Amino acid sequence: MPGRVVAQSNDEWRMFMEGPIGTLARVVMWVGLAAFACSAQASGADKPPSFEEVQAAAKAGSAEAENDLGYRYLQGAGVAKDEVQAAIWYRKAAEQGYAPAQSALGGLYLHGVGVPPDAMQASDWIRKAAEQGDALAQSDLGMMYLKGIAVPQDDVQAILWLRKAAEQGSPAGQYNLASLYQRGGAGLAEDDAEAIRWYGKAAVQAASQLGVRQSRQKLCEYRGENSVWCAEVDTPGAFGPVDDLVAAAEGGDAKAQSALGDM
Template sequence: MFKKLLFLIVVLASALYLWCWHYGNCVDASNHFERGMTEYNNKDFFQAAQWFRKAAEQEHATAQYQLGRLYEKGTGVVQDVIEAVMWYRKAAEAGNVEAQNALGLKYKTGQGVIQDLNQAVLWFQKAADQGHVEAQANLGEIYFSSQGIAKDLKQAEKWNRQAAEAGNAHAQYNLGLMYENGISVDQEIKQAIQWYQKAAELRYAPAQTRLGQMYHKGQGINQDFKQALEWYQKAAKQDESEAQFHLGMMFENGQGVNEDIAQAAKWFRQSAEQGYAKAQNRLGDMYFSGTGVQQNVTQAAQWYHKAAEQGNIEAQFQLGIMYQDGQGVKSDLKQAIKWYRKAADQNLADAQFQLGIIYYDGQGVAQDWKEAARWYGKAAEQGHAKAQNNLGLLYYDGDGVPQDFAKAAQWYRKAAEQGNVEAQSNLAVMYREGEGVSQDLTQAGYWFKKAAEQGDGYAEEALEELD
């Protein structure tokens, strides 16, 4: 029995010797790694990389991960994300949880590898199952935000909750979003606020911004401009562009702070320079009107352009006006139509109305009353009073639509009830003449009077004739 045990020990020792001989001295790998960490902590990153490489080539998983980090950041070595991924993969396959999480991130973003959310999930899962909190949060995020096969809201709730309870701010924020919007959990605004608060206290800027918005609007909590301002400021100081925009709005409107247009412009600019479209549009407004800044329509057009290219409908509409009128840019009806159409396609009634005018008059396009009627109709259905009146005119005259006095009267009425003076006068005429409605001089007088009170000269004369 003793001889057999001795033989087994000899065999194992020989195997260990051969393994270490093949891959390098076992003790050396650990020593090389420790030497690398010493150099790293001494900020000699070049030497750190050399020692990490020695250990990594001896299959030291943590050294492989650390070497990957250096390549990813370009610290002590020439930056090379593909090389970083190679070392992350080696370490991840050896079970290093940090490397598994890092490799998951690379697959999520497509840095150094072809983007593959399934591979991202696979590596996040491996690390998450070992209790890696950041990987749990990343797994929750990918299940929450991704489209297609990777989206799984139940899994999102599970992993975000697990990471949130472990103190991960990003997961706490995501869990707050889930409670606020009733995603995979019952909608509970108070729970949402609690999770936002936890993340905000950990200095997570998006949560600070969201908490500021809830105080600002009084959403699920007593409205408190001072608290809103405080949270916006915390996030804004971390260069959170959305918070900077909201902070600008509070200074502009004097909410929680004395009105200060110059401060508003300052915060709008900081947000706009980071690419936040709403701030770019608002800064464009300020340059256009000369509010808080020296008036400069060229600057206005430039900021509107930046916001418009990101799909901001107000900026698209304003840019259309500027190209149509030649303000801050060279007059260009084709460009005006392009931007009006972009805003109109997003259902901005003002832009739809402007397109109606352009097609009715044939400005920069072939005159097309049918197309004019289509755009007037879209704006009119959204309650745009001028479009309702103009659509009524088209039905009255039969331009672009079959002549229909009853429909003309219907659209005149909708606009008239919103105070549109032209529609009030037009509706009065129809009552006077009995066109599209039963003749009713009392109603005619009523609408002529409404129009006359707004200074309509024709209505004043018509009212005198009725009397």
């Protein structure tokens, strides 16, 4: 019922964390180093900065470096793995308003990594990042509203945030939105065309197997080729023709759009 905050037992919370949002929280933790590495490349650096260089920049107050340092402690990249230190540095960056760190800190609270598990803290930090336009955080927040986890259950807000994430190109947001269109839910009527469209986008854009495998599987199901084609989903190049078809459809090719709609 809209407006109701659902209290979660430990078992319920564990089940929720093993679902899509838990997977997304793990994915979001990769944001830190990727963002910092891209920045280094754009600035002309030949290689990512060393741990010592990042540490010095973080201690000088750079939010970007604090975020990267948190990631390195979390992954044990160039330093002994230390989840508590990871949380400390993510928090420093998050408190400066750095959206990727806010998303990551929310993920730590979701899993109780380096900090005690705390659904309210998780939702607070994820919301801050989502409101800044972080697509992964938007997808997470949408799922929280959908499930009533630490926020009032609200289908309208769920769709709003999932759509924001999907329209930014987030595979997680696209997949979650597609699944709602497929079965009808959260106020959305069943719509095979929309489900196929968003599953296709997720399959094309996903950088992780989260979106690729599951979205391709759904497209296979729509085609009715589960026994043959879906068995080859993980084979390199097996999905190439559909990738090309979706890309052409998105580029405005009328024939491709029609063919995709017939899947």
